[in-house]
Structure formats: structure tokens, C-alpha cells
Amino acid sequence: MIMTVTLNAAIDKTYIVPKFPIGEATRAGRPLVHPGGKGINVARVVRQFGMPSLATGFVGGKNGEAITDMLSGLDVGHDFVRVAGGESRLCLTIIDEASGRATELLEPGPPVTARELSELKRKVELGARRSKVAVFSGSIPEGIPSSVYRELIAAAQAAGCLTILDTSGDGLVQGIAAKPFLIKPNEHEVARLLGKPLEREEELYPLFGRLLAQGIACAVVSLGAQGCIAAHNGTLYKVPAPRIRAVNTVGCGDSFVGALAVQLASGASMERALIQAAAAGAADALTFEAGFVRVEDVKRLAQEISVMRL
Template sequence: MITVLGINTAIDHLMQVGELRLGEVNRTMHEQVLPGGKGLHVAQTIAALREPVQLIGLVDAAHRNLTARRMSERGVLFHGVEIDAPLRHCIALRDAHGRITEVLGQGPELDGRDRAALQRAFLRALEESDLVVLSGSLPRGFAADTYAELAQQVRAAGKRCLVDASGDVLRWAVSAQPYLLKPNRDEAEALFGRAIAGVDAAVAALRELRAQGVAMPVLSLGALGAVGMDDSGAWHASVEPGQVRNTVGSGDCFLAGMAVAIARDQSLREALRLAVACGAANAMEVETGYVRTDQVEALLGRVRVEEWTR
């Protein structure tokens, strides 16, 4: 069982507009309201790849049924921790040129009771987990070292932990030496305080993370694909997708592919192949943070993976 902790659940409003005009009235041509958040995207993508998965996240009274129903439909076992405050709302506007403009809500500030409830749910799930994924931002009220502490608990339980975070949360997570750490280029540049312009620079950053005790650091590079490193060496994977419709959530789907491959004890080379195919499959669909299994399978053979020895 793969367990995903996606604390900062959101309600996503996906809207299609024509020309997006700032300071004027804009009318939507199409819209969807779906439960979201990075952890939720990871979990539903893992389920789409036919691996058992459970998700721990927040719910509020207004959206409890929406989230539970969607997760059930997607094959995710959902453990919702209900809070009194409303969930955060996120808006993604897709204009006629295919550009995505995001407005991300701040979300509730959790008190000690809510934080304790999430911790209890996490510890219960950890007992039956083979692999744990910590993904996304933290609600207000959580300390920046929260993922670091949880990663240490996972390691103490003899399980592998995968972390996707940014800013101070990422910085603290490095010190906990999780099995896998997956920053994107912007997050890695902020972490190391320097530009990461290409694959060579990305591999150098991975070497530093390995030296700090991360067994399998992976860095996603957008259109350049992704690089990963473990005892077998450094590997670069990339693919030319079809029509790109929505890249938001591709990093989450990438992480889901890595988690599934690791759970199946596949090599890093094959893990990157699946992860890159998942990220590209998401980009070809309108919905954020979800892949169609047939689309992933169609892309797998097109992913190029090579050992990076330069």
C-alpha cells in the first residue's frame, strides 16, 4: 500500500476563457469544480496506474461528499480529517492561447487539535504502508520542519519516504535524508542559490543531495525532462509529448510514476521512464493532476532514457 499525505487539500476551479483581460469582466466558456491539491493529484494518479493507495488530507463540511465521492470513483482510499474552517480554493484560468494563470488560495490556519488529528491519521496509515509520499504545501499552523519530522518517523518504521516540497519545507526535508526528494528546477535553484540551466547543472545538484544522504534525488526540468541519481549512476529522461493542453499538475503525476515504480522495485532508469510518461500524459489533458492509463502506456515507448556520464 502506498500512503500519500497531502495535507493542504484544495477545491480547484478550472475555467476556460477567451482573451484574459486584466481589470475587465471575463466570462468563462467552460468550468469545472474538483477536489485538488498536490497530494490528491499524486494519489489519484497512483490509482490510475493500478497500485493500491490511500490518501490522508483535509476536508470541510461543505466539500466532504465531493472529495470522498471523487476519490472513491478514482480508486483512492481517502482518510479525511474534517476541520471547521473552509478549505482553500484555487483558480486556474486557461485562455485562448493555452496559457494557464493560477490563483492559489492561502487556506485555513490549523490549531493544535487539527494538527494532532492529522498526526494520528498518519501514524495509523504508516503501519500498513510499504511506501509513503509527502507532497505539497503545508497549511498555516504547521512548522517548516513538519515533513522532516514525518520523514524521520517513516525511516524509523523501516519504510521508504518520498518528499515533494519547496522553500523552507524542502530545506528542512533534506536534513531528514528521505529516500527520494523531488524538487523542480525553480525549487532547486532556490535551495542551492544558483541557476540550474541544463542537465549538467542538474546532475551536479543531485550529487550534492546524494552527499547529504538522499538516496534517490530527482530533479524535474520541464520541457528538458528529468534527471535522477542513485547507486546506478545519473540518468536523464525526456519525451516529446503530443498537444500540450495543461501542464499544471504534471510534476505531481511525475512523482506518482516514481512512487509506483519504486513500489514495484523497478530500476531508476525505468522509474524515470514511467514518471516522465505520466508527466507528459497529464500535460496532454485539460484536467489537472490526473492521467489516463492508456495515454501513459502509449507514451512509455517514446520516452528516451540515457545514462548521463558527461
């Protein structure tokens, strides 16, 4: 089983419109509605690959009830902490078909108390005992210190679970201190670790060396349509993305992580795991729904990908 932790769960709504002119009224059809937040997206993808998943984190109010109801309908296991301080957030994505651009409106999540955080730590400890891989994804809501991922990762690892961290900012920096097995920043998030925007992929090489020296076994930097660069136990890999005609790139990173977690839980080699992850990230972009892949697309796209050792 794979456990995912989503501190900022959401209801995601995606509207697809012919054009999205700013400052004008736009009539939209019915939105695509699904439970969201990065970890929840990962859990959904894990189930699409046929592996059991357990989603945990925080939910609140009627929106929180809707999130767990939808997860039950998708056969995704869940054990969330219900917060008393407000509603889980709504996140809107508006896809302009004319330009191909996606605009996201992301609400903040409800505040979390120290007692609720303590309850989540207990759930993570229990879930990690039943899981091969634990994935910690997404932003940190109000009221939670940026050290939260460091503490949760340490708890999961103490239970013998392989851990993956996919977040940004101080949460990423603090989480690295717990020495997760794998981190996966994207090209923008990695700037926090570099101290500057990424301009050339060669700038990642010394960073990888520092991360490996700190006890991070694997670091993967996703580069959008350019694929990814990864380091694992001293070996550097470059994985080009397959060529596709994307319709929505929101959630591609979550599908990438979901496929990566499935492969690692299955004992696959790092090369195979990276190929499957790159294929899943591309497959996600072929659908309007974030955090959704068709397994047949993943299989087809994986045949187009080869890993290069640097």
C-alpha cells in the same frame, strides 16, 4: 498501497475560455471540478494505474466534505484530519485557449492547531504501516512549522515505508534532514538548494553529490518540456520528455510523482520508473484536468523515451 499526504487540500476548478483578457468580463462554461492539492493529485494518478491509494492530510468545512466525497467517488481511500478553523481552499485555473497559457489563483488553506497536527502524525504512522510508499507533497498551511515534513517523513520511515518528498522552500530544506528516499524539486524549486536560479543542468551535478552524501538515495529535478535529470546511488540519468502538444501543464509534476511511486512500489528499476514517470507527466499535459492521465497515453509515450546515463 501508496499513501499520500496533502497538508493543503483543495477543490480545484479549471475554466477553459477562448481568450482571457485582463480587466474585462469573461463568460466561461462549466468548470472541471475535482479534489486537488499535490498529494491528492498523486493519489488520483495512483488509482488510475490500478494501485490502491490512501490520501491523508487536513480538510475543513463544507469544502472539506466535498473533497472527501469526490475522493470516495473516485475510489481513492482517504483518512483526513478535519480542522476546526476554517474551510479547505478553492484553487482556480483559467486556460486561455488562444495563448495556451494557464493562470492559477491559489487560496491559502485553513489554519491548523497543534492538536490537529498531532492527530495527523498518528494517521501517518498508521497509514505507513500499510503502505509501501508514502508521498509528501505540496505547500505548508498557516500554523504549521516548516519542520513538519521532516517529522512526518521520520514517522513514516520508522514504520518501514519508502518516502518521497515533493515540496519547496523551507519545507524542502527541512524535509531533506529526515533523509527521504527520493526528493523531486522542479527547476524553480531547486534554486533554494542551489542558492541561485538554475542556468545549466551541469550545475546540478555537485548538488546531487551533496544530497547523496546526506543520505538521499535518489534526487530527481524535473525540467518541464526538457524532461528530468536524476541521480540514484551514484548514477546520473537524463530522461528527455516526449514531444507533445500540451493543453494544460498544471499537475504534470504530480502525475510524474504518482507514476514514479507506483513503479517503486512495484519493485521496478530506477530506469523504468523514470521512463514511466516522464511518460505520465507528458500524458497529464494532454488533458485539461490536472492530476489526470490516460493509461493508454502513458504506454504510448513511454515507448518514445530512452534513459541516458551521464
